[in-house]
Amino acid sequence: MSALAHMIETRGVPTTAIGLVRPNLEATRPPRALFVPFQLGRPLGDPGDAAFQRRVLLHALGLLERSDGPVILEDFPEDAPNEQDTPGWAPPFALPVPAMPPAGGWEAALAAEIVLLRPWWEQAQARFGRTTVGVSALPPEAWPAFAAPFLDGRMPEGTPPRGSAALSLRYLADDLKAFCMEAVQAAGPAASSRQINAWFWSATVAGRMLVALRAVAMASDQKGLQTVARFLVPVPWLPADQR
Amino acid sequence: MARIDAIPEPTRSAVLGLDCPAFPEQPFLSGLPLSQRRVAIVTSAALHPREEPPFPAGTPEVRLLPATLPPAALLMSHISINFDRTGFQRDINTAYPIDRLHDLAAAGVIGGVAETHYAVMGSTDPRTMAATADQIAGQLKQERIDAVLLTPV
Numbered sequence: 031m032s033a034l035a036h037m038i039e040t041r042g043v044p045t046t047a048i049g050l051v052r053p054n055l056e057a058t059r060p061p062r063a064l065f066v067p068f069q070l071g072r073p074l075g076d077p078g079d080a081a082f083q084r085r086v087l088l089h090a091l092g093l094l095e096r097s098d099g100p101v102i103l104e105d106f107p108e109d110a111p112n113e114q115d116t117p118g119w120a121p122p123f124a125l126p127v128p129a130m131p132p133a134g135g136w137e138a139a140l141a142a143e144i145v146l147l148r149p150w151w152e153q154a155q156a157r158f159g160r161t162t163v164g165v166s167a168l169p170p171e172a173w174p175a176f177a178a179p180f181l182d183g184r185m186p187e188g189t190p191p192r193g194s195a196a197l198s199l200r201y202l203a204d205d206l207k208a209f210c211m212e213a214v215q216a217a218g219p220a221a222s223s224r225q226i227n228a229w230f231w232s233a234t235v236a237g238r239m240l241v242a243l244r245a246v247a248m249a250s251d252q253k254g255l256q257t258v259a260r261f262l263v264p265v266p267w268l269p270a271d272q273r
Numbered sequence: 274m275a276r277i278d279a280i281p282e283p284t285r286s287a288v289l290g291l292d293c294p295a296f297p298e299q300p301f302l303s304g305l306p307l308s309q310r311r312v313a314i315v316t317s318a319a320l321h322p323r324e325e326p327p328f329p330a331g332t333p334e335v336r337l338l339p340a341t342l343p344p345a346a347l348l349m350s351h352i353s354i355n356f357d358r359t360g361f362q363r364d365i366n367t368a369y370p371i372d373r374l375h376d377l378a379a380a381g382v383i384g385g386v387a388e389t390h391y392a393v394m395g396s397t398d399p400r401t402m403a404a405t406a407d408q409i410a411g412q413l414k415q416e417r418i419d420a421v422l423l424t425p426v
Binding site: 031033034038047059061069077088094095154159161162165204207212220226227265 | 276277279280281282283284288289291293294295296298299300301302303304306307310312315317323326327343344345348349350352354355356357358359360361362363364365366367368370372373374376377382383393395399402403405406407409410413414418419420421422423424425426
């Protein structure tokens with residue numbers, strides 16, 4: 031973003047950039063930038079903390095009134111207050127411990143999990159006013175039948191909703207993660223992102239299935255699937271023998 | 274948390290290994306007081322209206338985000354899986370501070386909020402985005418925007 035800030039200001043519009051990786055700000059040298067020491071994905075800090083977000087925003091916008099550039103690179107002086115684990119946090123529901131591989135097959139196990147989680151996902155939509163699910167262009171009830179054939183080395187039937195079967199699988203993975211992670215945030219205190227990810231990758235059929243899909247896609251002789259494999263599971267959440 | 278030593282591998286090496294472009298010129302424009310400026314957001318979160326297709330990987334394109342678009346009408350299709358999305362799931366302002374910007378406008382801290390905001394794919398090499406910068410800057414000027422806030426993920 032700092033490079034684009036440079037390019038837009040060169041074209042005549044003043045800019046201020048928020049940055050999450052300080053060495054990259056130092057290298058690119060945008061006209062004005064605020065380094066924030068938050069986790070990647072959260073440039074404004076904690077969700078739901080409007081007062082904190084306002085302070086970040088005011089600090090970044092305030093750089094526009096300074097005349098001591100170029101280059102202005104400031105450090106936001108506060109850490110995001112709720113990045114640590116929430117003591118005692120637990121999901122608001124209990125899921126059956128997933129057997130690996132599922133006794134009745136992946137498709138049935140994922141379908142059953144989606145049925146269990148769906149009311150919580152809908153409750154999360156009421157709580158947060160929206161869902162981030164939708165990039166796959168498939169409804170949740172269609173996900174098991176689309177994803178499971180890949181595990182048997184087959185392609186799903188029908189026209190892929192996103193151009194190719196491999197690309198559609200990649201977006202389905204995004205939707206599956208969002209569906210589950212929104213569901214587990216439907217009630218109770220906010221968990222840390224680490225807690226939510228730890229739950230998803232260890233306690234859900236969906237998480238285990240994505241790990242299995244990654245292994246199959248990595249071993250596939252289809253280039254599209256090999257490429258997509260790298261975008262299914264973040265490396266820190268892979269089993270140790272697959273990293 | 275995004276202090277370098279807190280970013281898990283292999284993401285840490287990837288972000289530190291980014292080939293950041295160097296620029297021969299160093300622009301620095303002055304302007305009106307903040308209370309008189311109209312502000313637009315440019316986000317690299319690959320946000321787009323729900324009815325639009327996802328951002329292709331590596332695309333230099335920009336998507337327009339009308340300020341009237343409610344948060345529920347936006348999706349994120351960023352290629353990377355190595356940043357947190359749980360915060361964005363709870364609150365769009367975590368990555369796209371549109372409500373906070375409206376708050377500042379209502380309080381008179383800024384002069385106003387742009388009618389249009391902009392989203393790009395953050396993993397795209399910015400050296401391929403000159404035409405995109407032209408397009409964004411052109412529309413900013415057309416809408417008489419005085420300041421741009423750029424937000425990453």
